[in-house]
Amino acid sequence: MCLIAVNRTDLIKSYKNTVEEFNQTINSLQDKYTRVMIEKDQLQNNFNSLSQKKLELETRVNNLTAEKSQLQSNFNSLSQKKLDLKIFFWLGNLCGPVCYFISNELKSWSDSRQYCRDQGADLVIINTEEKQVSLFSERVWIGLSDIENEGNMTWVDNSAVNQEFWLEEEPNNAGGNEDCIELMPSETIKNWNDLPCSENRKGICEKYTVKNFL
Incomplete structure (x- = not known):
């Protein structure tokens, strides 16, 4: 136990x-x-x-x-x-009676012209040697074409050409559709060239009054 x-x-x-x-x-x-x-x-x-x-x-x-x-x-x-x-250049005094400015976008000839018209201007008409010398030497549209009548170049105001500044062997209407005119870089005063209006270039605009422009 x-x-x-x-x-x-x-x-x-x-x-x-x-x-x-x-x-x-x-x-x-x-x-x-x-x-x-x-x-x-x-x-x-x-x-x-x-x-x-x-x-x-x-x-x-x-x-x-x-x-x-x-x-x-x-x-x-x-x-x-x-x-x-922006005013890029002018003739005479500041804008004088005429202002010139260049578009900043590459557009067809018609669109470039419309851009100028939207600014109260139009593509430039070059009717004097003074004008031709004063413009930029770069590829830009000017207000010359034979869109309305093939072979008959006229300015945007329907005036005829009284002075011509064509590059050598231009206009040649290559391909049969070069109806619009550009200003090209050149060592001489002669720097116009025809090419298709659908090509994209800047455009030089011309305005005859500076009122309300700026």
Whole structure:
């Protein structure tokens, strides 16, 4: 009987030790869990904060991009107006009775003429040597064509040509469709060339009054 009592005592003591170990393990795990949850909350807060900053930065980037686009649009608009209104050269006094300006876009002869007309002008008529010498030496449309009557060159005001400044062997109506006249770079005063009206060139515009032009 005593042996059985001793064994029960040892067994109870062993159980108590085991329970204590379990409790310690549970407490340790609970502490670790608590620390992990605190760290998780901190990380979640950091994540939320970073997400908010990310959204704020994205909003700022979008706003700056929109502002940049608007500024670029304004700049392009102002640049266009500057180019459209810029006087490149003149005869006599500043614009005198006649202003000359050059379009900034490459267009067909008809579109170039329409551009000039939209500015209250027309493609230039070159009826004097003084005028011919004064104009830019670059490939540009002038107001001369035989669109209305093949072989009969006339200016945009329907006047006839009284002085000609053709390049050598021009006009040649190559291909049978060269009805519009351009001014080409040349070492001499003679720099007119006929070519298809659909080709894209700048155009020299001529305006007989500066009123309301600028």
